Amino acid sequence: MRIGMVSATYDPSVVNGAVRMVTLYKRYLEAAGHEVFIFTLGEEQTGDEAAKIIRSPGIRLGDYGYYISMGYTRTAQALLAQMDIVHSHHLMMSVEMAHRYARCPIVYTNHTRYDLYTGAYTPLPQPAADAIMRQVWPEFTDLADIVIAPSESVRRLMIDFGVRCPTVVIENGIELAAFLNPQRPHNRSELGLAGDVPLFIYVGRLSSEKNLVLLLKQLAIAREINPEIHLAIIGKGSQEVELRQQAQALDLEEHVHFVGVVPYDDVPNWLAAADVFVTASTSEVHPLTVIEAMASGLPIIGVASPGIIDSVASGSTGFITRTAEGGLAAAMVALSQDRPRARSMGEAARRASLRFDIDRTVGLTLELYAELLVSRPDRLRPKEHGRWSRRTETWGAMLDQLADIINPPEAADSGFWRRLGFGAPPAKEETNE
Numbered sequence: 001m002r003i004g005m006v007s008a009t010y011d012p013s014v015v016n017g018a019v020r021m022v023t024l025y026k027r028y029l030e031a032a033g034h035e036v037f038i039f040t041l042g043e044e045q046t047g048d049e050a051a052k053i054i055r056s057p058g059i060r061l062g063d064y065g066y067y068i069s070m071g072y073t074r075t076a077q078a079l080l081a082q083m084d085i086v087h088s089h090h091l092m093m094s095v096e097m098a099h100r101y102a103r104c105p106i107v108y109t110n111h112t113r114y115d116l117y118t119g120a121y122t123p124l125p126q127p128a129a130d131a132i133m134r135q136v137w138p139e140f141t142d143l144a145d146i147v148i149a150p151s152e153s154v155r156r157l158m159i160d161f162g163v164r165c166p167t168v169v170i171e172n173g174i175e176l177a178a179f180l181n182p183q184r185p186h187n188r189s190e191l192g193l194a195g196d197v198p199l200f201i202y203v204g205r206l207s208s209e210k211n212l213v214l215l216l217k218q219l220a221i222a223r224e225i226n227p228e229i230h231l232a233i234i235g236k237g238s239q240e241v242e243l244r245q246q247a248q249a250l251d252l253e254e255h256v257h258f259v260g261v262v263p264y265d266d267v268p269n270w271l272a273a274a275d276v277f278v279t280a281s282t283s284e285v286h287p288l289t290v291i292e293a294m295a296s297g298l299p300i301i302g303v304a305s306p307g308i309i310d311s312v313a314s315g316s317t318g319f320i321t322r323t324a325e326g327g328l329a330a331a332m333v334a335l336s337q338d339r340p341r342a343r344s345m346g347e348a349a350r351r352a353s354l355r356f357d358i359d360r361t362v363g364l365t366l367e368l369y370a371e372l373l374v375s376r377p378d379r380l381r382p383k384e385h386g387r388w389s390r391r392t393e394t395w396g397a398m399l400d401q402l403a404d405i406i407n408p409p410e411a412a413d414s415g416f417w418r419r420l421g422f423g424a425p426p427a428k429e430e431t432n433e
Contacts (some may be wrong), residue, residue, distance in 0.1 A: 001034045001369065004083035004102070008093035009066045010053065012042040019113040020264075020288065021172060028362045039080055041067035041093065054079060058093075068093055077101045081386060085369045091140050099143035099199040103386045105372035107146035108165075110158060113306070116209060130161075137164040139311045145377040146368070150286030151310035168368065171310075172286045173361030176353065178268045178343070179295035185272035191232060191257045198336035199230050201274035201298070203267060203289045206237030211280035211303075213239075213246060214324055216278065220250040221329035226336045231278070232257045234270055271296035275342055276335050280324055284308060295353035299345035303392040317349040
């Protein structure tokens, strides 16, 4: 089977959930005997040809690592049309590109709470961001033949936002072995700590949608009850300077340890040094870092939200609070003062993580591909894949609206996308270009 993975960005050195899933699935699908290509945007990199990574030129969107483009190169278009299955991993610049050029069933996996990200990265209040996503999410997912949601709660959320495309649940998977048995475990002494102090850990991007400001405030409250609590933060992001300043303002300098970015294969070793994994984020759809922490034998403290509530059984494999302000601090105090219970929950979390074995989730994905190749829903569509035309008033207007919100200074006059030529009446009929 020839499988095309379509992604708006692809850099295997970046620790990003969608990129990690694409990289992992490519390796496992190839091991199962399939030929896998990655179609993405950006500048060509050394090794792309050997790895079957097909890049088309694009314009980098801010510092987010994503690109936009008016289309794929002719080489990419022709190759994408030869795929048996196309699997898209981003909503915009991914599903839409697949619909333009593919001639086969299109699968889309939703990796992101786009409603929350729109609110976090634009000046819009959340109700306005939600209103836009109620238009965008259904319209773009309609271009796929089936949507994979990584959890049941995310599937329900997408339906609430108006997604009409048939949707199935296939949970994210990880390679469990490295987390079940870390090769070079770190210890607290590397942070200047005694071996018996309670150590919580967070792994992920340091950005506003992760709610780390709230997490530090909750840590300060928890320390009023148990002043021995420490927190290790692994990762980097735009909010790091602000978080360091907040830690200082809350008198947490000696208790919050900014480890920075570590190689992905060293993450299991750092998790092995901690007692509990904690997160205040509500923007996840099925967080890989939570699954990895569970496999490492750590109980999870988090906020009730789609994705997390499907992974963590509150009271058994961790604590999930519905009231982040106060609830996170209470959970940290509880597990820091009852170490036997924390260890018991950690062992339960390790057992629960086995259902996220990558072999299982890739197997379920291959079963879905096989079903699609028999039923061929792409041939029953009112508008076939591979018949896209630039003369589409709806898409031009919608993308103009999004661009004006995301990049208002550049798009204030005539619309960012239209100045690039999207939606403007072409001199002659143009299709599949």
